Amino acid sequence: MSTHPDQAAIRAAALRIAPHVRRTPLLQLAGTELGIDNDIVLKLEGLQASGSFKPRGAFNRMLSNPLPPAGVIAASGGNHGAAVAHAARALGVPAEIFVPAITGAAKRARIEAYGARLVVGGEAYDAARLASEARAAETGALLVHAYDQPEVLAGQGTVALEFQEQAPDLTHLLVAVGGGGLIGGMAAWYAGSGVQVIGVEPEACPTLASALRAGRPVPAPVGGLAADSLGAKQVGALMFAVAREHVAGTVLVPDEAIRAAQRRLWDAARLPAEPGGATALAALLCGAWRPPAGARVGVLVCGANCDPASLAG
Structure with missing residues (x-):
């Protein structure tokens, strides 16, 4: 591509x-x-x-690449995280989602309802993104970026x-x-x-x-x-x-x-x-x-x- x-x-x-x-x-x-x-x-x-x-991009990223045993990692204000968690559950792999502190309770609950591990990674999205990238490098999980x-x-x-x-x-x-x-x-x-x-x-x-x-x-x-x-x-x-x-x-x-x-x-x-x-x-x-x-x-x-x-x- x-x-x-x-x-x-x-x-x-x-x-x-x-x-x-x-x-x-x-x-x-x-x-x-x-x-x-x-x-x-x-x-x-x-x-x-x-x-x-958001599931459109999440599924396309995950279906276009081998999915490692560590699963997938994403940073999100909420919607992308829910989409990645949903896609991961559908494809049978674990997901770890980093959200900023500003993410509301409803969106956090939705991410967790899909079975993902939720991590609060800083005050705003960019801090959560940096934390997710460091975690992906550590675990070998596939990083599913929100937009880039x-x-x-x-x-x-x-x-x-x-x-x-x-x-x-x-x-x-x-x-x-x-x-x-x-x-x-x-x-x-x-x-x-x-x-x-x-x-x-x-x-x-x-x-x-x-x-x-x-x-x-x-x-x-x-x-x-x-x-x-x-x-x-x-x-x-x-x-x-x-x-x-x-x-x-x-x-x-x-x-x-x-x-x-x-x-x-x-x-x-x-x-x-x-x-x-x-x-x-x-x-x-x-x-x-x-x-x-x-x-x-x-x-x-x-x-x-x-x-x-x-x-x-």
Whole structure:
């Protein structure tokens, strides 16, 4: 596999992981239901196994490599860890997941429910990542990176393959950005298609915006409502090579817009979305991104691992 996934690598990943992941549905919502001018199409990756898009990349990484007796190791704010733990259980190997202290109790419980060993490795994701890499070197376990491995990007790109098959007339696609594996894989699939892929980031976690401004991945602030899922310190090198060529731009949204998007999804469609899962929609609802005339807009709702009580009110 090349370091930068192309359509052939993404198609191969889709075939490889098909027995283990769900083909998630779309939901069309009228703009009047959301208080905006445009009708939109949502892809509901919160209905994916383990509650987010992450099993796609986890399974592709694990099925593309020999699995050692020590099993697999990953660092995660929560969703990737749950996905790796789920994949490891399905494939019959042990998993050890390092999470930062900011990871919520619900996500920790989900990781442990899949049978993984949970380790708290520092205050933020980057500390957990360093701890996981040291542990992998010690044990010989296969490291499953949250976003910066070719197999992971190709696996996440299968979201775009499905989206294009299900909604071939899209002109614009809004995708939340953390470490960038999801948007990197999706932009690689849509490269040259004419579909504009737009990254949406919390103001408190501007990883891709900072990288594009600097011309390379650089450390960015980590904080705010969505830090447990979008709180990578900087974007991955592999996704950045894709993003600077094939991502049409990025927009930043405040935490209050993310919370409002969560509540709008719940009120309009009874869809639970964690803060990171609602971030892409927040760009439309708060006006941070305005679609041009005639646009046919798709929005990825990428995760649903939240406390349902947080959606009330």
